[in-house]
Amino acid sequence: MAEDFERWRDSVSTAFVPLDVVSTGSSLFEGGLCSSTLGAMQLSEVAGCEVDVRRTRATIKRADPGLIKVGLQVTGHGVVAQRDRQAVLAPGDFAVYDTSEPYDLHFGETFSMFVLMFPRDLLRMGSRDLSTVSARRIHGDRGVGALVSPFLAGLRRGLVSDTLPTSPKIEDAVLDLLRAALDDAAPHQGPAATLLMEARSVIENRLGEPNLTTATMAAHLHISTRYLQKLFESDGCTVAGWIRSRRLEKCHRDLVDPRLEQQSIGTICARHGLIDSSSFSKLFKDAYGMSPRAHRATRAP
Structure with a gap:
């Protein structure tokens, strides 16, 4: 109009x-x-x-x-x-x-x-x-x-x-x-920026692995854990913090996906590498201000 x-x-x-x-x-x-x-x-x-x-x-x-x-x-x-x-x-x-x-x-x-x-x-x-x-x-x-x-x-x-x-x-x-x-x-990126993008891409593909850590990522990239931490800290976060936030975002999305309504909360969080349900609930509430169950209840009918 x-x-x-x-x-x-x-x-x-x-x-x-x-x-x-x-x-x-x-x-x-x-x-x-x-x-x-x-x-x-x-x-x-x-x-x-x-x-x-x-x-x-x-x-x-x-x-x-x-x-x-x-x-x-x-x-x-x-x-x-x-x-x-x-x-x-x-x-x-x-x-x-x-x-x-x-x-x-x-x-x-x-x-x-x-x-x-x-x-x-x-x-x-x-x-x-x-x-x-x-x-x-x-x-x-x-x-x-x-x-x-x-x-x-x-x-x-x-x-x-x-x-x-x-x-x-x-x-x-x-x-x-x-x-x-x-x-x-983007303008030409230096080696450090390129390596940081590669690290994020690898993390994205391996979120479902519960043993994904700073040490396993550093080994995969053939660099020291200290250097890997420095790459992430230059962008204002830590390796563990980045992994955790990406896992939580995936869970946040899947919990309101109507196609997954028959799957338990435990199944969803485990699929993204968060196998401790009680720890997941606390992390989720800290990040989003509500429990996973309450967030799931907001799903449109």
Whole structure:
């Protein structure tokens, strides 16, 4: 439904995060917004004409939920600016930006943009890595971007037609593809950064092994445990902490997967390497503020 500027501005700030929005056009404004969810992700299509959108330090102070946004240009052209970088987007291009830092969006013509928004922890990138890829244009017709852009466009069609998939696996696929595109777009990484990415990839593939530890990972990578710890600490975490958080995220997802409703909580946590049920319950409650059983009860019927 078309909205006038005042209603559209309020709708955009409510749907996303607090924003300053200014109409820069001289003609009558028309815009629209539709949103839905996919797991922990919010999917939206926003349309309008000739506007500047700003996330300032003042609006960040009003609310900073720690979210990542991915903007796929659908029609028209747009500019995403953050950290002294600008991504000029044509249809099919996309860029990632962090709501915890100031950013600007500029649209000088009629446009529509598909926007994914999700907690930054899901991206599994440290602050340093994220800062190097925010507001970088990812071309929709080359490199890994040529694989990701059609996938995002498919989600956008599902949003518009109210036929979005419901499987939690789709959420994982979206995040995996985004990480691949960001890795491809990042400036050249040094040996330490490359080794850290390899370590994270190995951990992801071996989460189901209860004996996965700092020592076994270091042995697999043929480096010392001290050096492995140093790699992870440079990004603000520990090896054990990373393994634990990834296991908990997998369990958090599976507990509300309707296809797994016949599986016990013990079976689910053991599948991801957490074989001590009582210890798992405490870790889960510390991380998410509720017990695994209570979280499972939130599953939509």
